[in-house]
Amino acid sequence: MKDNDAYTEAVLSTPDPDSFVTKRLDSIEVDLGGIPGDRHYGLLRPADSRQKLYRRGTMIANRRQISILSVEDNAEIARGLGVERIEPEWLGANVLLSGYERLTLLPQGARLLFASGAALICEGENMPCLGPGEEIAAFYGRDELARRFVKAAKQLRGIVCSVELPGTIAAGDAVRIVLP
Amino acid sequence: MKDNDAYTEAVLSTPDPDSFVTKRLDSIEVDLGGIPGDRHYGLLRPADSRQKLYRRGTMIANRRQISILSVEDNAEIARGLGVERIEPEWLGANVLLSGYERLTLLPQGARLLFASGAALICEGENMPCLGPGEEIAAFYGRDELARRFVKAAKQLRGIVCSVELPGTIAAGDAVRIVLP
Numbered sequence A, B: 001m002k003d004n005d006a007y008t009e010a011v012l013s014t015p016d017p018d019s020f021v022t023k024r025l026d027s028i029e030v031d032l033g034g035i036p037g038d039r040h041y042g043l044l045r046p047a048d049s050r051q052k053l054y055r056r057g058t059m060i061a062n063r064r065q066i067s068i069l070s071v072e073d074n075a076e077i078a079r080g081l082g083v084e085r086i087e088p089e090w091l092g093a094n095v096l097l098s099g100y101e102r103l104t105l106l107p108q109g110a111r112l113l114f115a116s117g118a119a120l121i122c123e124g125e126n127m128p129c130l131g132p133g134e135e136i137a138a139f140y141g142r143d144e145l146a147r148r149f150v151k152a153a154k155q156l157r158g159i160v161c162s163v164e165l166p167g168t169i170a171a172g173d174a175v176r177i178v179l180p
Helices: A071-081 A130-140 A145-152 B071-081 B130-140 B145-152
Strands: A003-013 A023-025 A027-030 A044-046 A059-061 A066-070 A095-098 A111-114 A119-125 A159-165 A167-170 A174-178 B003-013 B023-025 B027-030 B044-046 B059-061 B066-070 B095-098 B111-114 B119-125 B159-165 B167-170 B174-178
Touching: A003 A027, A003 A167, A066 A071, A071 A095, A071 A145, A111 A159, A111 A167, A130 A145, B003 B027, B003 B167, B066 B071, B071 B095, B071 B145, B111 B159, B111 B167, B130 B145
Parallel strands: A066 A095, B066 B095
Antiparallel strands: A003 A023, A003 A095, A003 A174, A027 A167, A044 A059, A059 B159, A066 A159, A111 A119, A111 A174, A119 A159, A159 B059, B003 B023, B003 B095, B003 B174, B027 B167, B044 B059, B066 B159, B111 B119, B111 B174, B119 B159
């Protein structure tokens, strides 16, 4: 195993479970289902188009509890789209990290250990979908950005994680990233 | 994704939670914690020497719910130890498969879909420890087999899995193995 370090720029959760857009908080508490109250919270969740092994709507273990982005990958998406910036809120991120290159390529099984106590398991790349593109398009008033996002965000849209060790994640936390 | 097929030779559970030795059943029901009543059942479990990231005894998500062996890898361990056979009960297996070469090398994130309905996620190789070696040594009356087992079983001792889709696993089930 090889260790790497990163920094927690922000932690976020969905204030409105009807929207995937997140809002910054000082800290979040996580348990085995993710972030209580967040849109993606739960031990089980319905299979969607990403889980083609199961009929859509089948209740399966929720491994897509927490979405993590990096400042670096976000900046790369913004460059690709020719916009000034991409806010993590628009992509529904729960954690924004900095200091780790190519976060989106972190392999399944990597561990993220936060200084405030919680630890997460990387479940792999978060596949880009239309929703965040529509947020970006709406902010910049450029409709074409919505469909361009999916391609521009490939291998840059961050990772999804599940909780291994329940506890706290706080803005400002140092993060130890342990490769499998 | 590439598909492979295997066959469920046996399903087993621990009748006595004080021992890791398992016993054959016709079928088992699994939920998000594993096999209810089994020694390794639970959403949480205490970290042990295999999870060096956490202080021993820290309660973490249980990804080591179900132990799966293959007839082929078992036969290879038996050859290495110079004994006639290794029973899955002695290794505390919950499922014994046949027809898939080098099961123990199945990567983390592979899915195992059982004909009776349940689906599991491969969490990686099960690292050999002393307990099963002691069972083998006791059966054959050869003390030296206990310590030889750990080396002989490396990359042959099967995998640990967690439950993705709750349901039934039955002896005789066809299994679809989907690589990540």
